[in-house]
Amino acid sequence: MNHKPLVLVSSNRKGGCSKTSTVFHTAGEFARRGNRVLLLDCDPQASLSQSLKPFGSRAIEQLNPERSVVALFDDRMDPSPENILYATDIENIHLVPACDALTKFNYPDPTEYGFLQDSLRHFVTEVSGDFDVVLIDTPPNLQMLTWCALVAADYCLTPVVPEDYAAQxxxxxxxxxxxxxQSRNGDLRWMGLLIAMVQPRLGIHSVYEQVMRDAYAGLVLDSNVPLVTIFKECVSNKTPVTLYKPKVAASKAIIALVDEIFERSSETHTGLKTEVPQPVKKTASRKPRAKTGTTKKTTTSSNRKAA
Structure with a gap:
């Protein structure tokens, strides 16, 4: 039986709803549990790529498109894994980076472009034996790049802010x-709506969260992700939150989210490493006690003999 990784797309046509952040932080938690993670950045803004070492904004600006995800869409380029796949500084996480040159391939009507629609799926199949989880970030629109990601995917997760404009x-x-x-991937499932960037003290967020739960019932994930400063701090440090500060509330939210992803994908994917690693307990070192009494007796006995 061939190994088949879990392929999950983060997608919404609206920007600023935590699509990239969801991929970044869940990747860290999947990897922390020992899963081999592949990140495919299909957003020309390349925010995900810039969030991970060895890349940064300058490196992405200077990146040759032939060494990026663009090679999967341009027939003139070599899309072999050794050309476009990079190890990151985080154990178990590899990345196929994006760059601005990807923009011109984001056609508004994907169905007009034949086998190009399968470009990501072919690549994922080629490298499937090397990874347990594949996470794909997409641009804030529903065009070619998002279409190709969904053609390659098992599941789509849609982060949404609990506000009127975001929910529309x-x-x-x-x-x-x-x-x-209906046209390209009959096995694709909508995992659901992830309520993200939640501010519990905002009454409107509480109201809209309940509205969405009532309207979409089981489609809304039980877990949600808060809007907290530490997520920005993590990006600055290029480290997902559960690897950066695993005990804070934001980490607990990501841990709960990954647990729910495992649960919702359990019908199609088993064998993933789901156990949360336990922290190593440090044992306080004890200095051996000086055997002063024995020393004194020996000294005293020696002195008496000398006397």
């Missing part, structure tokens, strides 16, 4: 997923 695009995401299912 959900129906378009649903239709887009259904189009992929």
């Amino acid at each position: 695009g959900i129906v378009h995401v649903k239709r887009f997923i259904e189009s992929v299912q």
Whole structure:
């Protein structure tokens, strides 16, 4: 039986809803549990790529498109894994980076481009034996790059901010997923809506979260992700939160999210490493006690003999 990794896409047509952040932090938690993770950055903004060493904003600006995900879309380039796949500074995480040159391949009508629609799927199949989890970040629109990601995927996760404008695009995401299912990937499933960037003290967030849970019922994940400063600090340090500060509330939210991803994908994927690693307990070192009494007796006995 061939090894088949879990392929999960983070997608919404609206920007600023935590798509990239979700991929970045869940990747860290999947890897922390011992899973081999591949990140495919399909957003020309390349925010995910810039969040990981050895890359940064300058490195991405200078990156040759032939050494990026662009090679999967341009027939003139060599898309072999050794050309576009990079190890990051985080154990168990590899990356195929994006760059601005990817923009011109984000065609508005993907169905007009034949086998190009399968470009990501072919690559994922080629490297599937080397990874347990594949996470794909997408641009804030429903065009070619998102389409190709969904063609390659098992599941789509849609982060959404619990506010009016953010929630309005959900129906378009649903239709887009259904189009992929009907024409290119019948195995694709919508994992659901992840309520993200939550501010519990904002009454409007509490109201809209409940509205979405009532409207979409089981499609809304039980876990949600708060809007907290430490997520920005993690990006600055190029380290996902559960590897950076595993005990803070934000880490607990990501841990709960990854647990729920495992649960919702359990029908199709087994064998993934789901156990949360336990911290190593440090044993306080004890200095051996000086045997002063024995020393004194020996000294006293020696002195008496000398006397």
